[in-house]
Amino acid sequence: MEGSRAGAGDYIASLLNSSPRLDFGVLGADGGGGREEEDCLDKFCGDPGFAARAARLSSFSGQRFPGAAGLFGLPPPVPAASGGGGEFAGSREASSVSDPATVMKDANDKKRKAPAAAKGKGKESSFQAGEQKDPDAKRCKTEGGEGSPVKLKSEQAGSDSSVEDGGQNQKPPGKGKNAKPVEPPKDYVHVRARRGQATDSHSLAERVRRERISQRMKVLQDLVPGCNKVIGKALMLDEIINYVQSLQRQVEFLSMKLATVNPLDFSNLPTLLQKDMFQACGPSASSVFSLESSSSGFPFSDQGDVFQSFVPNGLENQCGLNPLDLALCQATNGQYGFQDGTAGTNLQQRSYWEEDLQSVFHIDNNGQSQENGVSVSSQSFHGQLQEGHMKMEF
Amino acid sequence: MAQLLLSLREAGQASKSMGLRERRDAVRLSSDVAMALASARARPSAAPRSTAWARALVARHAAEQRNEALLRRIIGGAGYEMAAAAARVRKEARSRRIVRRSRRVCSGAAGRKRRSLPLAGGGGSRCSAMAATRRMVRARLQVLRSLVPGGEAMRGLSLLTETLDYVVCLKTQVELMQCLCKGSRSQLG
Numbered sequence: 096m097e098g099s100r101a102g103a104g105d106y107i108a109s110l111l112n113s114s115p116r117l118d119f120g121v122l123g124a125d126g127g128g129g130r131e132e133e134d135c136l137d138k139f140c141g142d143p144g145f146a147a148r149a150a151r152l153s154s155f156s157g158q159r160f161p162g163a164a165g166l167f168g169l170p171p172p173v174p175a176a177s178g179g180g181g182e183f184a185g186s187r188e189a190s191s192v193s194d195p196a197t198v199m200k201d202a203n204d205k206k207r208k209a210p211a212a213a214k215g216k217g218k219e220s221s222f223q224a225g226e227q228k229d230p231d232a233k234r235c236k237t238e239g240g241e242g243s244p245v246k247l248k249s250e251q252a253g254s255d256s257s258v259e260d261g262g263q264n265q266k267p268p269g270k271g272k273n274a275k276p277v278e279p280p281k282d283y284v285h286v287r288a289r290r291g292q293a294t295d296s297h298s299l300a301e302r303v304r305r306e307r308i309s310q311r312m313k314v315l316q317d318l319v320p321g322c323n324k325v326i327g328k329a330l331m332l333d334e335i336i337n338y339v340q341s342l343q344r345q346v347e348f349l350s351m352k353l354a355t356v357n358p359l360d361f362s363n364l365p366t367l368l369q370k371d372m373f374q375a376c377g378p379s380a381s382s383v384f385s386l387e388s389s390s391s392g393f394p395f396s397d398q399g400d401v402f403q404s405f406v407p408n409g410l411e412n413q414c415g416l417n418p419l420d421l422a423l424c425q426a427t428n429g430q431y432g433f434q435d436g437t438a439g440t441n442l443q444q445r446s447y448w449e450e451d452l453q454s455v456f457h458i459d460n461n462g463q464s465q466e467n468g469v470s471v472s473s474q475s476f477h478g479q480l481q482e483g484h485m486k487m488e489f
Numbered sequence: 490m491a492q493l494l495l496s497l498r499e500a501g502q503a504s505k506s507m508g509l510r511e512r513r514d515a516v517r518l519s520s521d522v523a524m525a526l527a528s529a530r531a532r533p534s535a536a537p538r539s540t541a542w543a544r545a546l547v548a549r550h551a552a553e554q555r556n557e558a559l560l561r562r563i564i565g566g567a568g569y570e571m572a573a574a575a576a577r578v579r580k581e582a583r584s585r586r587i588v589r590r591s592r593r594v595c596s597g598a599a600g601r602k603r604r605s606l607p608l609a610g611g612g613g614s615r616c617s618a619m620a621a622t623r624r625m626v627r628a629r630l631q632v633l634r635s636l637v638p639g640g641e642a643m644r645g646l647s648l649l650t651e652t653l654d655y656v657v658c659l660k661t662q663v664e665l666m667q668c669l670c671k672g673s674r675s676q677l678g
Binding site for chain 2: 312343
């Protein structure tokens with residue numbers, strides 16, 4: 096609470112003086128800074144309780160500024176303050192949404208992930224900055240008195256730069272530590288106080304949240320087919336629910352079909368996808384299939400480990416398939432080769448799972464030189480599946 | 490990702506002696522795990538861990554005892570242990586959440602009565618319409634929560650995010666399986 100007031104007061108003081116920021120920070124929230132804050136706040140805001148309320152609501156450091164800005168925008172009692180306020184209001188136009196409240200409410204990874212999924216750069220930067228802000232706020236709370244002057248300095252630095260640059264500078268700062276004095280958190284974006292709307296912290300935070308929700312709904316609308324005609328939360332949610340249910344049912348149905356249609360064809364599975372991808376190797380694929388089925392002979396008995404029997408078949412397949420079709424066989428042999436390379440069938444599978452896709456390609460490279468076929472196949476598959484925002488997911 | 494799914498499918502069909510239903514379940518399980526792994530892999534930098542639905546999905550599969558052998562083979566012993574732990578955590582968390590929510594509902598019902606009375610006196614029809622829509626939205630959010638795995642924990646915005654991810658993954662799952670079906674069918678006939 097006091098920290099917030101200190102920050103606001105220091106911010107005001109910095110606007111006025113613009114040079115002894117460091118001094119203010121050093122003096123800290125306790126002594127002269129404290130006195131100054133209260134004077135400033137009383138003069139400008141006339142509502143010292145506001146800061147307290149704002150602090151209680153959400154991450155206090157972030158929240159205070161839009162509130163203070165709103166307060167600045169309305170009453171300019173001191174000409175210097177009005178100058179500062181005017182500058183502040185002017186800079187606010189450059190920025191976009193503020194998310195200090197949501198930082199506290201939804202400060203998890205999902206915030207960062209969703210912007211990475213679909214939104215523009217501004218939102219993403221604001222989200223990222225919001226993420227950084229929260230650890231800062233938490234750290235400030237834990238550190239206490241010693242941290243507060245440093246934090247105030249950083250707040251001022253952040254506020255100044257955010258005043259100047261708005262939403263642009265939010266990406267480059269990256270991980271700001273609390274100890275550094277000129278660390279640029281820049282994690283809050285300023286909300287333009289709209290006319291006729293309340294500018295207190297509650298409604299601002301709610302508005303931010305509502306905008307986020309509407310963003311997500313828009314993305315969902317694009318994702319779910321047939322949602323364009325419907326407008327409104329409830330109906331759209333209906334559509335989404337139906338769609339999710341139908342997708343789940345489809346997955347069940349398809350899995351059952353796969354289970355029946357495909358009793359145990361390990362060999363054809365790798366070639367299947369590549370066949371779909373290349374689409375030119377249809378006839379060659381069928382010939383490959385026939386060869387594989389004949390050579391492998393399906394010795395998969397009910398007992399015994401399937402993989403162990405699979406491996407020697409893989410070896411046979413290698414010799415048989417190589418002369419047929421270079422691209423296809425290279426891909427399939429890549430898979431077989433990988434499985435042959437490591438010892439032990441179960442270990443193979445597990446190590447396969449635990450590694451990344453890149454390492455999979457690595458092993459393929461090491462085994463035989465088919466990384467071209469494998470990587471091309473996967474890339475083309477990804478290209479097929481990708482839509483605009485689905486790309487981010489994968 | 491396609492390769493993940495494939496290998497999972499192979500692993501899933503290891504025990505050929507299963508009946509049809511079990512096989513389908515094994516197939517579904519393997520594909521689900523594949524999706525979860527894929528999503529976990531797809532976001533190395535954005536999030537420190539996989540999405541909630543992925544974790545919940547794997548945990549849900551791990552909770553059933555009969556899947557144990559299969560899962561163990563697929564994910565590996567270490568991963569399976571993590572999944573089992575996640576399942577246990579989820580059970581506790583879920584019971585805790587239910588208790589908390591019931592408490593909140595009780596207090597909220599009491600408070601809402603007090604709050605709605607002055608509102609109804611002042612707002613009139615508009616407020617009641619808004620309240621009706623809010624109730625509908627809330628009901629649908631509940632349904633969504635039951636649908637999306639791991640969705641009981643979240644509210645509002647995070648729920649929508651999870652739904653988004655889940656929808657994307659479901660879509661890819663369906664497409665992949667369709668391709669596989671087509672391919673295998675062309676092979677046989």
